[in-house]
Each structure stands twice: as structure tokens, then as C-alpha cells.
Amino acid sequence: MTSISHFLNVNELGQGTAPMLLVHGFGCDQTVWRRLIPFLEKDFRLILVDLAGFGYSAPEAYDVNRHDKPSGHAEDIVALCDELDLEGAVMLGHSIGGTIGMLASIQRPNAFKRLAMICSSARYLDDPPDYYGGYTREQLDGLMQLMEHNYHDWAGTVSRVALGDAGTEARQLNLQQRFLEISPDVLGPLAKSIFLGDTRHHLPDVSVPSLIIQTARDAMVPVEAAQYLQQHLVDSELVALDAAGHYPQLTAPDILANELQPRLEIKEG
Template sequence: MTIDILERNNVKILGNGTKPIVFAHGFGCDQDMWRYIVPNFESDYRVILFDYVGSGKSQLDHYDANKYNDLQGYAQDVLEIMDALELRNAIFVGHSVSSMIGLLASNRDSKYFERIVMLGPSPRYINDLPDYYGGFNRNEIDELLTMMQMNFIGWASYLAPIAMQNSERQDLTDELEKSFCSRDPHIARQFAEVTFLSDCRGDLPFAPVPSLILQCSDDSIAPIEVGNYLHAHLKDSTLQLMNAKGHYPQLSHPEETTALIKNYLNSN
């Protein structure tokens, strides 16, 4: 059976430019999370949006628990999308875990990538003290995963305000909670486990392309120590500290997010 990659991942292509820029959403989200950013790139770029299998309007019947039990399964899908669209030297903008998915994909086949923009990235969420601070103890992650299994709706209402971290924008917290709740609970929990238990630190030295690390000033999911670690271990990386707070600056601070991405792309 031939899989239609573009249908599987609900790929959308926008824009009037020729230079490809791929926007990859994070855990618990879908391509709609980029809606405030994308219009700013449509005049100069060929904009590619997609949903990971299990998210958004992807085809759920293609979800394979064995394949997606590792971030490499998602990286494989990224490469398949880029191959199907015959992309070369694309800009890859990854939010949260997608930063590492993009890194893994570029390590496997660099011809598709020119640069990677990492928005709120983390190579490892769990502390590995004293050498590495990821922001979470293992028992905190285990409790989060247990909560997802026992009370999925409760988990979503608990995590959304913590991750969004913009209390004056209740609409954004509500949107994130709704996005979390719209997922298949079993798929969402597996993606959460794969994300929060991942360790991509060993993959960093092999990064084949330059990267921009956009580090939010107060991010409960990816603290500043993580951004500094990435910058120290990713060759040819640029670290930019944002004024934005929270883990979703593309929603809460789209103007700043857009400006920093454009400044980076135009200055290199």
C-alpha cells in the first residue's frame, strides 16, 4: 500500500516565495498554533505546515505505537514530508520537542535543511545532576504521566496554565487546554512519554546545519539553563533570549517571535 504522505500528515502549502520554510508544532498541539506567525512569511517563502500523526487533522489510522515510541519515528515522517515535496535547503522551525525532531532528521539527511530555528527547545527534560539541569525530576514526570492516564481532562487543565504562563491571557490558556483535550488520550500519553523521557544530548555534536535557539525569559518547560546548554553544545548556534514568557511565544508574543526569526534569517 502506498501511503499518501501529504494526506497522512495533513500537509498545507502556502506563500508566494520559493524558499521553503517548514513549521513543526510541539506536543499536544497542531499546525494551527502557527497561525499568528505564518502570514508574516507568506510573501517571501514557500510555507509548509503539517500535523504529526496523532495530532490535528492527521490520519489517525496511520498511528503506529511501535514507530512512534521514539522521536526517530517522528523524524522519519519529517524526512518523508520533505522528500515528498522535493524540498532542499529548507528552514525548519520547530517548537518545543519539534526542535529535537528537526535536529534528529537533519542528522539523518542534511540535504533537506539549511538552518533550524528552535523555539523553546530542550534536549533533555529530566535533571541529570550535577552536570545537567533540565527542569524536572524523574518523579515529577512520572506523576504527570500517571495523571494523564488517570484523569486526562484534569491533566490538561493542570498543565495548560503552567505551560502557557500568561495569566492575563486566559483565552490562550483555554485554547491550549482545548488543544490538549482534543487529542486521543492514549496517543497523547505516549507522545508525552516519548517527549519527556527523551535524551538527545548525544545527538547535539553531530548537528550539520546552523541553528537559532529562541529561549523564553521565563519558561516552566524549558528553563534558561537548557538554552545555555544547547548553545554550548550546538556548534554554529545562536542563542536569543526573548522578552516573552511561557512556552508558547508563537501564540503569546507572535510579533517578537516573528521579528527574531526574520532577523536571524536575514542576517545570515
């Protein structure tokens, strides 16, 4: 029987013994962490994955009826935790990867000692008058329609918006290419589930301490959404990163690492 670590193209790096599971976000794969890894590999046993349908995950791992929503990917992370006998690990997740790791922690709280979520959100859609997710239904419907009718333009638009002030032509083209390398049949259903979905009702079930890291200027996730996470997750801390864009692990890895180090008890020197 093929292992879940094979299905998810698991790779382990680092000289440390403390486990850290890195879960990438929407439209990316484990290579999105490459600029942050040098800051972490001395102190951690880094466990990198490609979620089903992304990167070099096994094609047969993808199930359209399960991986069209974050909960399906969370099931895979739970299975991976069981296979690796993870206990007391740090879960470092970006964007929806943070949400996926959070959902997995509800089922396997002993697997994690800390959740670290970068630019994550419990809901992207506004829910007035009490919740601001950053998008109206009309805006998200327009984004989904563009994705369906012109995938190339959608990838370019999302890349520019997501990088924001941190964007350069090279970075924008790199991120756009990441999106274009993934089939719209994989990204489309998941995008709809993410952007129109709601995980706020899961927050009270999270028992693992959480570190919420939010860039100061992120067009994808407003500060209000990060504040909502902090207010509704037990034993949580919100860190405002002095950086722009939705991908600080790509555009400001040093700034991100400087905030992670003291909070994850990474040894200096």
C-alpha cells in the same frame, strides 16, 4: 500508494519561494502557527504539517510502535523531505517539534540550511551535577500519573504552567482544548518518551546551523536547557526572547517574528 504529504495533512501557504517547514510541538497541530504565519507568508513557501496522531493527519498514518517517540516522527519528516525534494529549507520547530526537525536533519542535512528551534530541549529530566533540565524524576512521575488518572485535570494543569505569565483565561482554555482533542492513547506514550527521554547524544551529529530561541520565562524549558543546546550544537546562536511562556508563536508572535526576521534573512518592506 498514499503519499506521506497526505498522511501528514500537508498544506502550503505563502507567496515566497524559499521553503520553510513548520513542525508543531506536543499536543498541538499546524494551527498553532496561525498568528505567526502573517509575518512569514510574504517571504516564504510555508509547508505546514500535522504530525501522525495530531490534527487532521490521516488516522491510518499513526503507528503506536513508532510514533510513541520523537524518532518515529522524525522518520516521517525525512520521508516528507524526500517526497518534496526539499533542499536548503528552514526548519522552524516548536518544543519537541524542534527536536524532531533536528533529528531529521541528521539524516537529511542537505534538506535544510537552518534549524530554528523555539523553546526546545534535549532533556527535561535533571541529570546532576552537570545538567539541569527543569524537572526531578518525582515531578515527572507525578505529571505522568495525573495524565493517566485524570486527563482533563492534566490538560488544564499543563496549559496553565506552559503559558505562565502569558496566560489568559481564553488562551488557557484554548490550549487545554487542544490537548483534550487528542487521544490520551496517543499523547500518553509520547509524553513519557519526551519527558523521560534524552537526545543529548544526538547533538554532535547535527551539522546544520541552528537558531535556538528561548523565552525569558518558560516553566517548561529553563534557560539552562537552551544554553546547553547552544553549547553542544555546531554553529549555533541562542536568542533570549523578551516574552513569557512556552508558546510565543501564540502569545507573542510579533516579538518572535522580530527576532526571526533578521536571522532568517527575511526581506523587509
